[in-house]
Amino acid sequence: MDVRRRQQDRRAATRRILVAAARTLFAQKGYAATSTPEIVKAAGVTRGALYHHFADKQALFAAVVEEEHAVLALTIHQAAEGGEDEPGPVKALIRGGEGFLAAMQDEGRRRMLIVDAPAVLGRAMVDEIDARHGLRTLVEGVGAAIEAGAIKDLPPLPLAHLLSAMFDRAALAPADEINEYRKVMKALIRGLKK
Amino acid sequence: MDVRRRQQDRRAATRRILVAAARTLFAQKGYAATSTPEIVKAAGVTRGALYHHFADKQALFAAVVEEEHAVLALTIHQAAEGGEDEPGPVKALIRGGEGFLAAMQDEGRRRMLIVDAPAVLGRAMVDEIDARHGLRTLVEGVGAAIEAGAIKDLPPLPLAHLLSAMFDRAALAPADEINEYRKVMKALIRGLKK
DNA sequence: TAACATTACAAACATGCAGCATGTTTGAAT
DNA sequence: ATTCAAACATGCTGCATGTTTGTAATGTTA
Numbered sequence A, B: 001m002d003v004r005r006r007q008q009d010r011r012a013a014t015r016r017i018l019v020a021a022a023r024t025l026f027a028q029k030g031y032a033a034t035s036t037p038e039i040v041k042a043a044g045v046t047r048g049a050l051y052h053h054f055a056d057k058q059a060l061f062a063a064v065v066e067e068e069h070a071v072l073a074l075t076i077h078q079a080a081e082g083g084e085d086e087p088g089p090v091k092a093l094i095r096g097g098e099g100f101l102a103a104m105q106d107e108g109r110r111r112m113l114i115v116d117a118p119a120v121l122g123r124a125m126v127d128e129i130d131a132r133h134g135l136r137t138l139v140e141g142v143g144a145a146i147e148a149g150a151i152k153d154l155p156p157l158p159l160a161h162l163l164s165a166m167f168d169r170a171a172l173a174p175a176d177e178i179n180e181y182r183k184v185m186k187a188l189i190r191g192l193k194k
Numbered sequence C: 001t002a003a004c005a006t007t008a009c010a011a012a013c014a015t016g017c018a019g020c021a022t023g024t025t026t027g028a029a030t
Numbered sequence D: 001a002t003t004c005a006a007a008c009a010t011g012c013t014g015c016a017t018g019t020t021t022g023t024a025a026t027g028t029t030a
Helices: A007-029 A036-043 A049-054 A057-081 A089-103 A107-132 A134-147 A156-172 A176-192 B007-029 B036-043 B047-053 B059-083 B089-105 B108-131 B136-149 B156-172 B175-190
Strands: none
Touching: A007 A036, A007 A049, A007 A057, A036 A049, A049 B089, A049 B136, A089 A134, A089 A156, A089 A176, A089 B047, A107 A156, A134 A156, A156 A176, A156 B007, A156 B047, A156 B089, A156 B175, A176 B036, A176 B089, A176 B156, B007 B036, B007 B047, B007 B059, B007 B108, B036 B047, B059 B089, B059 B108, B059 B136, B089 B136, B089 B156, B089 B175, B108 B136, B108 B156, B156 B175
């Protein structure tokens, strides 16, 4: 075995530690209030390393958001594994929403993905990222429901976007009102039935 | 009559010109990319004046957002004056949404109210501001529809929030897809009928 | 109306950050 | 062992924010 760190390992390790440190700080204090000196101090590297790996602060944030989206999608997917009783497509949509809301209980995650990301990266890039993760499965779920004839025949992508927007807002709701939001969301989705 | 400008007038005039200049720049380039030297240069005053009238850059932005929300609400209200055929409460909701989308055709307005405001001011303050303007009328519209028994009995405020989130996302949709979004929105609202 | 007080700004200052340019170390290839 | 490139580290520059200090205009009181 090779005790020496290879270049690739070294590179990957530095990148990982940077993204991890950045994630913590961005989650705690938001993008604007987090400085790059702060990040590199937490990561135990210098700003030179940061700007060697990322074009700028925004690119680092994009990497964090990308990863967070991936983790989020995985979390929701795993949670969905539980109920293996093959529910109808509408019920599946509702369950997916529940999983999303549960995974979104993390304040920092909400801040980064819903509040900061659109302002910092722009809607276009956020859409791109989301299209690779959560939104993709939502579009599939909606499409399945439509093809099964379970809900009205509507363009899947806009519908998925609108549902996604509603889930986002519900996730941002005050903790003590979240159950009301859940109820309303269910009603809205059920209203799509034929 | 008094040719001299009173303090109040002077104060109000400076404040107005600052907010106006800020609005233009925030709308064009976004909050982060707009500097205070830029703003005061456009306004024809110095940064001293800005920091005399506003606690910080964020407070100035809050003033701009507040005003923009007021103008937006007025615009929608005036547009709604047109069709005086007393539509049902559900149709009224749909028409309100149409009015919102029409008023949101302005790119700068979208950027400030939907993208930047939540990140810069935080959800809490945005909700406060919105509660004084657009959201208020939406809650009333929803409440009216519920009391009239036209739609399902659901908590009005969460429902209004979710609808508002939907409208926001629709407003951000690519221009060539907006009609599809309109269709889906209509379907979602109609699905609320009993 | 004269002296004083307050408001509304202007100008200069202090601090901190982002991005880049240049230097140094580490690793790999020959 | 030498050479070269990648992976960092260090230092510098310009700029933005917020604060402090100074000044002129306005308002108030004796």
